[in-house]
Amino acid sequence: MSDAETLGALDESIGYVLKQAAFALRGAMEAELRSLDLTVTQYASLELLSRSPGLSNAQLARGAFVTRQSMDAVLRGLLSRKLVTRSPTSPYGRALPIELTTVGQALLRQASAAVLAVERRMLARINKESQQRLLDDLTACATAFT
Amino acid sequence: MSDAETLGALDESIGYVLKQAAFALRGAMEAELRSLDLTVTQYASLELLSRSPGLSNAQLARGAFVTRQSMDAVLRGLLSRKLVTRSPTSPYGRALPIELTTVGQALLRQASAAVLAVERRMLARINKESQQRLLDDLTACATAFT
DNA sequence: CGAATGTCAGATAAACTGATATGT
DNA sequence: CACATATCAGTTTATCTGACATTC
Numbered sequence: 001m002s003d004a005e006t007l008g009a010l011d012e013s014i015g016y017v018l019k020q021a022a023f024a025l026r027g028a029m030e031a032e033l034r035s036l037d038l039t040v041t042q043y044a045s046l047e048l049l050s051r052s053p054g055l056s057n058a059q060l061a062r063g064a065f066v067t068r069q070s071m072d073a074v075l076r077g078l079l080s081r082k083l084v085t086r087s088p089t090s091p092y093g094r095a096l097p098i099e100l101t102t103v104g105q106a107l108l109r110q111a112s113a114a115v116l117a118v119e120r121r122m123l124a125r126i127n128k129e130s131q132q133r134l135l136d137d138l139t140a141c142a143t144a145f146t
Numbered sequence: 147m148s149d150a151e152t153l154g155a156l157d158e159s160i161g162y163v164l165k166q167a168a169f170a171l172r173g174a175m176e177a178e179l180r181s182l183d184l185t186v187t188q189y190a191s192l193e194l195l196s197r198s199p200g201l202s203n204a205q206l207a208r209g210a211f212v213t214r215q216s217m218d219a220v221l222r223g224l225l226s227r228k229l230v231t232r233s234p235t236s237p238y239g240r241a242l243p244i245e246l247t248t249v250g251q252a253l254l255r256q257a258s259a260a261v262l263a264v265e266r267r268m269l270a271r272i273n274k275e276s277q278q279r280l281l282d283d284l285t286a287c288a289t290a291f292t
Numbered sequence: 293c294g295a296a297t298g299t300c301a302g303a304t305a306a307a308c309t310g311a312t313a314t315g316t
Numbered sequence: 317c318a319c320a321t322a323t324c325a326g327t328t329t330a331t332c333t334g335a336c337a338t339t340c
Contacts (some may be wrong), residue, residue: 002206008197008210014265015171016190017281022168023211025161028291041306044162051156058321063156063171071305073321091276093315094321119160120240125286130279134287135163137280140271142167145174174315187330204306216331218299239339 014141025122032114036107041066041074041121043115046108049084049100057094160287169267178260182253187220189261195230195246202241229253237250246272 010016029040038046049055055063061071068098074100078084083104087097100108123131158160175186184192190210195201201209207217221244222231229250233243246254269277 003205003329008194010193010197011282011285014218014277014281014284015175015261017284017288018168018171019211020162020166021284024288027163029161045183047156056321059149059322065165067307068322069308073306074233090315093328094313095315096322110160115161122287123291124195125161126283127291129162130283133276134283135160137272137276138160138163138167140255141268141280142163142170144268145170185330198306201301203298212297212330213332215300215333221328237337240337241339242298 021122025118028118028122031043031113031114032118038107038111038113039074041070043108043111044069044076045074045078046083046104047101047112047133049098050105050108050112054137056097058095060098078104154284167268169184171264172211174264174268175261179257181185182257182260184257185220185251187216188224189254189257190228191217191220191224192246192250195244196251196254196258200243202243204241224250 003013011045025038028093029043035042041064045060048060048063050117052059057075058068058073060075061068064071064074075084075086079086082101084098085101087099090096124135126134150157157166158239175189179186179189189271191206194206196207198205203217203221204214206221207214210217210220212220221230221232225232227245230244231245231246236242269280272280
């Protein structure tokens with residue numbers, strides 16, 4: 001018996017299908033990013049920094065859905081590879097603005113292209129209007145617990 | 147500046163929104179299941195067993211998106227709490243059929259109700275037709291990489 | 293043989309808790 | 317003062333990788 005047949009009607013649960021989709025996407029992203037020596041969290045951090053230069057460690061952590069401590073470890077890796085820089089002084093509070101280096105920007109361009117291709121492959125199953133609806137409805141769901 | 151304002155246009159990425167929704171849902175589920183002393187993976191295993199009694203460790207692992215080894219550890223916990231039983235003999239190959247105990251079924255009933263309430267809270271933001279569409283489109287996306 | 297399974301051991305990742313210091 | 321931040325240390329939890337034996 002195939003696995004799909006063993007799942008009962010669990011594929012009618014929004015939670016299960018959401019997990020399934022997120023799991024599949026993450027796997028595909030990991031496979032693509034491996035050749036660039038980037039984890040998904042590292043990629044997400046670079047993407048966040050590209051769109052919002054100067055984010056702090058804590059802001060990046062929230063944006064990537066990890067703890068401050070985990071993001072600090074991620075940033076050490078990115079800093080040692082000189083993909084990002086961290087301001088030694090804080091313009092406000094204790095926050096130290098982080099920015100992409102030229103090398104980081106170049107690597108991100110490659111990573112973004114790869115990830116975009118993966119996302120397009122996933123969305124290829126549904127038509128254009130459905131894609132926008134999916135995005136809107138997921139956004140609504142995501143903010144249900146805030 | 148709020149976090150939402152620091153995200154750039156990342157909320158237009160299907161991958162980001164998918165992660166955001168899955169992260170929010172998992173957090174809400176964890177909060178609900180904690181009072182029943184169940185992790186999300188434990189709950190998922192019980193749910194799978196309820197719908198398909200007699201699943202093997204490997205089948206459960208695939209259904210819960212973890213490795214065989216991880217599921218083995220999860221099952222040890224469930225076995226020690228007598229929520230599930232494992233057949234000592236295999237009807238085919240090496241697979242050992244696992245089933246819910248009466249206690250496991252009772253606990254699952256509570257857990258299912260709690261999780262269903264969480265899912266409904268998440269879906270409350272969108273209308274009925276959108277809910278079915280969301281389920282269908284997510285299912286389509288989930289199978290894009292298989 | 294190949295493929296799937298169960299299971300053991302070690303390694304890794306990510307999170308947590310708790311603490312300390314600094315800045316608004 | 318409360319609050320957010322950065323950062324350090326130690327611990328726990330969950331997961332993974334690798335290996336091996338078993339069974340069809």
